[in-house]
Amino acid sequence: xxxxxxxxxxxxxxxxxxxxxxxxxxxxxxxxxxxxxxxxxxxxxxxxxxxxxxxxxxxxxxxxxxxxxxxxxxxxxxxxxxxxxxxxxxxxxxxxxxxxxxxxxxxxxxxxxxxxxxxxxxxxxxxxxxxxxxxxxxxxxxxxxxxxxxxxxxxxxxxxxxxxxxxxxxxxxxxxxxxxxxxxxxxxxxxxxxxxxxxxxxxxxxxxxxxxxxxxxxxxxxxxxxxxxxxxxxxxxxxxxxxxxxxxxxxxxxxxxxxxx
Numbered sequence: 001x002x003x004x005x006x007x008x009x010x011x012x013x014x015x016x017x018x019x020x021x022x023x024x025x026x027x028x029x030x031x032x033x034x035x036x037x038x039x040x041x042x043x044x045x046x047x048x049x050x051x052x053x054x055x056x057x058x059x060x061x062x063x064x065x066x067x068x069x070x071x072x073x074x075x076x077x078x079x080x081x082x083x084x085x086x087x088x089x090x091x092x093x094x095x096x097x098x099x100x101x102x103x104x105x106x107x108x109x110x111x112x113x114x115x116x117x118x119x120x121x122x123x124x125x126x127x128x129x130x131x132x133x134x135x136x137x138x139x140x141x142x143x144x145x146x147x148x149x150x151x152x153x154x155x156x157x158x159x160x161x162x163x164x165x166x167x168x169x170x171x172x173x174x175x176x177x178x179x180x181x182x183x184x185x186x187x188x189x190x191x192x193x194x195x196x197x198x199x200x201x202x203x204x205x206x207x208x209x210x211x212x213x214x215x216x217x218x219x220x221x222x223x224x225x226x227x228x229x230x231x232x233x234x235x236x237x238x239x240x241x242x243x244x245x246x247x248x249x250x251x252x253x254x255x256x257x258x259x260x261x
Contacts, residue, residue, distance in 0.1 A: 001028045001029065001098075001099055001101070001255075001256045002025070002026065002027045002028050002254070002255050002256075003027060003029040003030075003031070003101075003103065003146070003221075003253070003254050003256065004021075004025060004029070004030045004031070004237075004251045004252065004253045004254075005030075005031040005032075005033075005105065005146040005219060005221060005251065005252045005253075005254075006021070006030065006031070006032055006033070006219075006240075006247070006249065006250075006251035006252070007032075007033040007107070007147075007148040007202075007219060007247060007248075007249035008032050008033070008034060008035060008247050008249075009034050009036070009247035009248060009249065010034070010035070010036040010037070010247075011032060011035040011036065011037055011042070011043060011064075011066070012036075012037055012041075012043065013036075013245070014246070014247055015043060015046055017240050017243055017246060017247070018046075019046070019050060020240060020243065021237070021239075021240045021251060022050045022051075022052070023050075024239060025237055025251070025253060027253065028069065028070050028073060028099075029067065029068065029069045029073070029098055029103065030052070030067070030068045030069075030251075031065070031066075031067050031094075031103065031105035031146055031147060032065065032066045032067075032068070032105075033064075033065055033105065033106070033107035033147050033148045034062075034063065034064060034107055034148065035056065035058050035063075035064035035065065036058070036060075036061055036062060036063070036064055037058045037060070037064060038058055038059060038060050039056055039057070039058050042054070042056045042058060042066070044056075047068050051070055051071055052068040052069060052070055052071065053068065053069055053070075053071055053073075053075060054066055054067065054068040054069075055067050055075055055078055055094065055096060056094070057080045057081070057091045057093075057094045059090070059091050062090065063090045063091045063092055063107060064091055064107075065091060065092065065093060065094040065105050065106070065107055065147070066094065066105075067094055067096050067098075067103065067105055069098050073098055073099060074098065074099075075096045075097075075098055076096060076097045076098070077095075077096060077097045077102075078094070078095070078096045079093075079094070079095040079096070079136075080093070080094055081093050082125075082128045082129060082132050083128075083131075083132050083135065084128070090109075092106060092107045092109070092125070093105065093106050093107075093129070093132075100142060100259065101143070101144060101227065101256065102137065102141060102142065102143045102144070103144050103146065104133070104143070104144070104146070105146060105147050106129065106145060106146070106148070106149070107147055107148050108122065108125060108126065108129075108147070108148060108150045108151070109121055109122040109150065110122070110150050110168065110169075111123075111150065111168045111169075111171075111174070112168065113168055114166065114167065114168055119171075122150070122174070123173055123174070123177055126174075126177035126178070126180075126181070127180075129181065130180055130181050130184060133145070133181070133184060134184060137224075138185075139184065139185025139186070139225065140185075140224065140225070140226060141224060141226065142224065142226050142227045142230070142259070143186075143223065143224045143227060144222070144223050144227060144254070144256075145181070145186060145221075145222040145223075146219075146220065146221045146222065146252065146254075147219065147220070148218060148219050148249065149178065149218055149219070149220050150168075150169060150174075150218055151169060151170075151175060151177075151178050151218060152164070152169055152170050152216045152217055152218050153175060153178060153188060153191070153217070153220070154175075155170075156191075156196075156198065157199075157200070157217035157218075158170060158216050158217075159200065159213065159214040159215055159216070160214065164216070169216060169218060170216075181222065182222065185224055185225070186222040186223065186224060187222065187223055187224070187225065187228050188220060188221075189221045189222065189223045189228060189231050189234045189254055190217075190220070190221060190234040190235070190236075190252065190254075192228060192234075193231065193233060193234050194234070194235075199217055199235075199236050200213065200215025200216055200217050200236070200250075201215070201216070201217050201218060201219035201236050201249055201250050201252055202215055202216050202217070202218050202219065202248055202249050202250075203215040203241065203248060204248065205248055210241060210242075217236075219236075219249055219250075219251075219252045220252070221234055221252050221254045223254075227256065230256050230257045230258070230259065230260075231254060231255070231256055232255040232256065233254070233255050234252065234253070234254045234255075235252075235253055236250050236251070236252055236253075237250060237251045237252075237253055238250045
């Protein structure tokens with residue numbers, strides 16, 4: 001099963017890019033973040049025409065997450081947002097079970113700037129995500145937590161570490177929060193398969209960052225050990241980032257083999 005995760009940065013603005021990606025990469029499952037559309041305006045028909053059923057959890061202008069799966073694949077046990085969130089809370093998490101794999105699709109808050117209330121909210125959101133995982137899952141289950149984490153795990157994931165030192169996306173407190181998620185029982189699948197590779201998933205729109213490959217890897221696929229054992233490969237597909245008016249993120253893809261159990 002091929003699972004892709006992509007911050008589309010407005011699904012309506014990138015709909016043609018989405019069609020292109022589905023046709024070229026042919027994922028069985030696509031997790032989307034920052035869809036930026038209310039549920040009653042989500043382009044379900046376009047996904048259906050491409051051969052996918054979709055569940056979505058969106059809001060106007062900001063945030064929003066969705067999971068699309070090929071027809072024939074069931075989307076079961078859907079969960080929306082973290083435990084304890086009110087109905088009007090930002091819509092940042094959507095989870096479902098597909099082909100026996102629990103998939104948690106997240107759009108972690110950006111944090112804006114270190115020392116601000118949004119930064120504190122980001123750190124608190126990470127802690128709540130960890131509690132949510134510990135409440136509902138165990139590390140010996142086939143679990144994938146994927147999405148835009150808005151954190152570059154290490155300096156290997158940053159083009160210019162000195163420039164980003166102490167800033168949002170690379171701050172030690174954010175990396176520590178991510179580290180606590182990993183210590184619960186998750187593994188950074190791309191880094192496990194490609195331990196030394198310089199690979200990025202996000203490039204600023206400004207200063208020719210993509211052309212210069214001045215990027216960060218902030219879109220992650222975190223897996224439990226049972227799923228890591230089934231992982232064939234993990235990579236970033238830069239092709240849609242090269243199109244006109246793209247999202248500033250590129251999709252992360254993970255190929256998972258059949259369970260041997």
